[in-house]
Amino acid sequence: MAIIDFKFALEQVPEVLKGVPWTLTIAIVAMIFGVLFGLLIALCRIYKIPVLNQLSILYISFIRGTPLIVQLYVFFYGVPVLLGYLNPRLGLSIEADNISPLIYALVAYTINTAAYQAEIFRSSINATSAGQMEAAYSVGMTTAQGLYRIILPQAIVIALPNLGNLFINLIKATSLAFAVKVVEILAISKIIANDGYRFLEMYLVASIIYWVICLVCEIIFSKLEKKMGRFEARMDLKAPA
Amino acid sequence: MLISDYIIRVDREGDRLIELKNIKKSFKKNPVLKGVDLKVNKGEVLVIVGPSGSGKTTLLRCVNYLERPDEGTISVDGFSVEGKNASKKDILNLRRKTAMVFQHYNLFKNKTVLENVMEGLLVAKKMKAPEARNISMDLLQKVGLGEKINDYPTQLSGGQQQRVGIARALALNPSAILFDEPTSALDPEMVGEVLSIMKKIAGEGMTMVIVTHEIDFARDAADHVVFMADGVIVEQGPPKDVLSHPKHERTKQFLKRLVREPEYEI
Numbered sequence: 001m002a003i004i005d006f007k008f009a010l011e012q013v014p015e016v017l018k019g020v021p022w023t024l025t026i027a028i029v030a031m032i033f034g035v036l037f038g039l040l041i042a043l044c045r046i047y048k049i050p051v052l053n054q055l056s057i058l059y060i061s062f063i064r065g066t067p068l069i070v071q072l073y074v075f076f077y078g079v080p081v082l083l084g085y086l087n088p089r090l091g092l093s094i095e096a097d098n099i100s101p102l103i104y105a106l107v108a109y110t111i112n113t114a115a116y117q118a119e120i121f122r123s124s125i126n127a128t129s130a131g132q133m134e135a136a137y138s139v140g141m142t143t144a145q146g147l148y149r150i151i152l153p154q155a156i157v158i159a160l161p162n163l164g165n166l167f168i169n170l171i172k173a174t175s176l177a178f179a180v181k182v183v184e185i186l187a188i189s190k191i192i193a194n195d196g197y198r199f200l201e202m203y204l205v206a207s208i209i210y211w212v213i214c215l216v217c218e219i220i221f222s223k224l225e226k227k228m229g230r231f232e233a234r235m236d237l238k239a240p241a
Numbered sequence: 242m243l244i245s246d247y248i249i250r251v252d253r254e255g256d257r258l259i260e261l262k263n264i265k266k267s268f269k270k271n272p273v274l275k276g277v278d279l280k281v282n283k284g285e286v287l288v289i290v291g292p293s294g295s296g297k298t299t300l301l302r303c304v305n306y307l308e309r310p311d312e313g314t315i316s317v318d319g320f321s322v323e324g325k326n327a328s329k330k331d332i333l334n335l336r337r338k339t340a341m342v343f344q345h346y347n348l349f350k351n352k353t354v355l356e357n358v359m360e361g362l363l364v365a366k367k368m369k370a371p372e373a374r375n376i377s378m379d380l381l382q383k384v385g386l387g388e389k390i391n392d393y394p395t396q397l398s399g400g401q402q403q404r405v406g407i408a409r410a411l412a413l414n415p416s417a418i419l420f421d422e423p424t425s426a427l428d429p430e431m432v433g434e435v436l437s438i439m440k441k442i443a444g445e446g447m448t449m450v451i452v453t454h455e456i457d458f459a460r461d462a463a464d465h466v467v468f469m470a471d472g473v474i475v476e477q478g479p480p481k482d483v484l485s486h487p488k489h490e491r492t493k494q495f496l497k498r499l500v501r502e503p504e505y506e507i
């Protein structure tokens with residue numbers, strides 16, 4: 001038997017690829033809801049909305065200050081307890097066992113990523129110059145119109161590199177979703193490896209699949225950056241060829 | 242004061258467009274405006290001059306409520322707002338009476354030149370796009386930027402950006418335009434192009450309130466000059482009085498410093 005059995009590894013690739021949709025679903029759904037909640041939280045913080053601002057600070061601090069895997073465990077074991085408490089009081093009958101692992105993962109990853117996105121949006125909105133909003137006011141816009149038409153389009157361009165980074169981290173973080181029983185790329189690899197004691201092979205297969213996914217994401221985000229930032233003066237565009 | 246001046250004043254009483262009463266404003270504990278009254282008549286070009294930190298920019302920004310006064314009343318074109326307790330709706334209505342040209346242009350960075358001028362028409366005036374486009378194109382031609390309509394602000398020189406800023410203000414057809422040091426951030430060779438457009442607009446009867454350090458422009462284009470120092474209006478009147486024959490010691494000092502050669506050596 002060879003030290004590394006490449007043939008075995010190659011044969012298992014199609015099986016491991018079955019985990020990719022799970023990984024992508026968790027990452028993409030969490031990212032989209034994260035943008036939504038992150039933006040709202042960022043605005044609560046920027047406009048210092050009473051109560052919501054303080055709650056946001058607490059929430060962001062807790063999420064950023066605890067490991068994702070611990071959050072997943074707390075969520076996974078906490079929800080049944082919470083349901084057991086709420087069901088009789090609200091007259092509901094939601095069985096924790098009937099909730100699919102994917103739902104657990106989607107909610108937990110959204111909660112996690114929204115905290116990071118809130119900080120990204122807060123800093124990028126603050127990085128747009130104050131004069132932009134003043135100009136919006138001076139032509140008769142409301143705060144909401146100024147935010148939507150002027151500030152956010154600029155803030156998103158500033159946020160994009162960080163959002164891309166976050167998304168790549170999120171993809172890698174989905175490898176922890178096994179903690180809530182989602183069978184994604186790494187989980188499948190582990191299961192196969194356990195059967196034949198081929199751990200190195202399977203981890204190599206997993207790592208290459210993650211790498212390829214992240215590579216594609218990097219390319220997509222760099223294209224997005226170029227497209228959305230067309231109004232920015234860029235050094236590499238101005239320099240002589 | 243000459244009797245003829247007095248008669249003109251009385252005649253203009255009915256044409257009052259902007260009136261600020263007893264405006265007070267502090268930043269932290271530092272009082273910047275100490276109870277300022279200001280009146281601007283319809284069609285008048287009013288220039289505010291004064292040393293840095295005198296409160297002239299803050300006063301101008303109170304007119305469209307970019308600064309919230311601690312006390313006082315703001316009236317623009319028959320619409321009055323109590324300084325401290327203005328509602329969001331009041332503020333919006335007040336702002337829609339005027340337009341502003343900024344020291345650092347503040348063009349919308351994510352919009353082209355044409356979109357910058359159209360933006361207020363589309364959003365605040367709810368105008369249809371073709372109509373807004375026609376108005377904006379005309380105004381951009383007027384300020385000499387008909388060729389640049391599809392450029393983004395970062396592709397323009399400072400003088401060009403400020404001319405777009407003026408076109409953006411004009412497009413709103415405001416009852417008055419507020420200029421906040423419109424040439425202070427410009428290279429010397431670009432100051433002229435902006436000032437000449439401002440003079441052109443003044444000639445067309447637009448009401449203008451201008452904060453500036455360009456004393457020659459004030460002498461030349463202003464109907465009324467206000468000299469501010471330390472949060473109060475020290476002296477005001479026609480430019481030939483305030484700028485050529487100032488009565489107050491503070492005004493004399495300020496003007497002397499402007500003409501005197503710099504004291505430092507390079």
